[in-house]
Amino acid sequence: MDFKQVALSCGNGGKESLELIERVFKPYLQEFLVADGEDGGVFSGSGDFAMSTDSFVVDPLFFAGGDIGKLSVCGSANDVTMMGARPEYLSMGFMLEEGLQIATLERILESVRTQLRLGKLKLLSLDTKVLPKNSMDKIFINTTALGRVVCPALSAKNLKEGQSLILSAPIGSHGALLFSLRHEIGLHSALQSDCQQLFGLLEPVLLSGYSLYALRDATRGGLAALLHEWARASLVEIEIEERKIPILEEVRGVCEILGLEPYVLANEGVCVLCVDTPHAPPICDLLQANGGAPAIIGRVLGKTQKPCVYLKNAWGSRRYLEMPEGELLPRIC
């Protein structure tokens, strides 16, 4: 078979499917496969496990700081991390469009390999499907991550008055980059996606014994969606301070050109921690020492039946930070 493009026959479950796996996937993924030639993988353990799934359909497939392969590993691994768990296993489902260049697939698999190594992740299950040309766009990847819980009972429902909110890094880089690529704004030269695995950064905090109540990455819908979901789940008011939220100059630039708020921009490697206020400074120190750029951005106000998020500006006046609404950028992740 000519292995320059994915052929429709590569989805037949027979000879060509096997060849695609053996000749294209295995050179990159063999070292991570728990089960070779079985319908799934088996792992052993005891305790609490967290599992999370995500489908990745990002457009374009490659961007500064990442690609769909990196994103698909980081995204699900991060979702499990947000449950207070160490990501250990991944399953990956690849949907491939007939005609996809094998070289493109290999670049993506290379990137998957780098991330699997970095996160010390194993692959429990791998699936490939091939669809006829024009019934999908190039490649979609679904990943499900699984890991052991090391810091239990984190929940969006845990927010209480007086707790502090820590942001792990400047917001909006992934979203601003994708917006600028899709709108062909020439501003993106210095801009990189923040796409990265977060367990390494957070591990010292998760194991520190400091009081951590909730943890979430600010993906689709950005910081605004995250804080709204927390406010609703815990029935509280949240206040954050505009001047404390780190935003890169390049991100501000894209926002100004496109008339966007940085708070709704997607992130793929930025999270918020809800912590006991006295523990906030030492937690920031831990994050800082571990390569983060944390900032205490706000706090939880009282209980309410009308959950909301306030944004306080530099002059002390405040406005509602709205839940993202309408057609934001599709295929952001």
Next chain:
Amino acid sequence: MDFKQVALSCGNGGKESLELIERVFKPYLQEFLVADGEDGGVFSGSGDFAMSTDSFVVDPLFFAGGDIGKLSVCGSANDVTMMGARPEYLSMGFMLEEGLQIATLERILESVRTQLRLGKLKLLSLDTKVLPKNSMDKIFINTTALGRVVCPALSAKNLKEGQSLILSAPIGSHGALLFSLRHEIGLHSALQSDCQQLFGLLEPVLLSGYSLYALRDATRGGLAALLHEWARASLVEIEIEERKIPILEEVRGVCEILGLEPYVLANEGVCVLCVDTPHAPPICDLLQANGGAPAIIGRVLGKTQKPCVYLKNAWGSRRYLEMPEGELLPRIC
């Protein structure tokens, strides 16, 4: 929001995403959700767990005996069953095309609900993505299933001389039905997909203590691909007997019209068990008593460096049963 069609804004991670989940998904799936409003779900346990992932892209979405929703639950649950495990948890990732009718989505979710109830399955994680019109075809679903191993060490590598092969039911119904629908053959009136969960059927066998070595469902690539994969993994020759393989008349009819072999047709609720020959009859009895229509179809011959599958006809002569090759029907599951 007008909730007759999936809008692009339903993928924004904000207000409309939440509405789609709350108003369309939750009425069907709420009762199975382990984690509400979190990034993933947590479960507890100890021992061996099996996990398997699969993406479903079947076309058409609805067919006699099933639909993409039923298929997506059965398919992954079955893959975990084939590892000797009781399926307990599922994650589901929905990819939706802008403009998909909500009524269509609801029919699919209804079907998912029925299967989740039937299999006593919980949902650990749920993800939805919306893609712009024409960048995918209506709906794709990825499911990952997880379950506790109740019958350990099943493997495609376990085949040895003298073992017997049991088929759980007549082959080819799913594949023949999809072929006939896609080629618009009017033969399919009596034909139904075999799509079903297999754990219930197999549970008595898995717990019986009878020697079971390998177990696999004959999905894409059919019985032929399954037997070839086993022969290759175990480096053995396999012989099956044509007249012992149950094939429905309707399936034979479709095969004759389309010039297909029933052995390469996809199944979605049919499996093969590799067992100790003396245990084959009592295992068939267990399957029969539990609603199956089992048949002992062949046996494992000796070790070889050239693994192959023989098909013996009624007159005792034999030919190679080939590994499926070329463009079989795409989007079969």
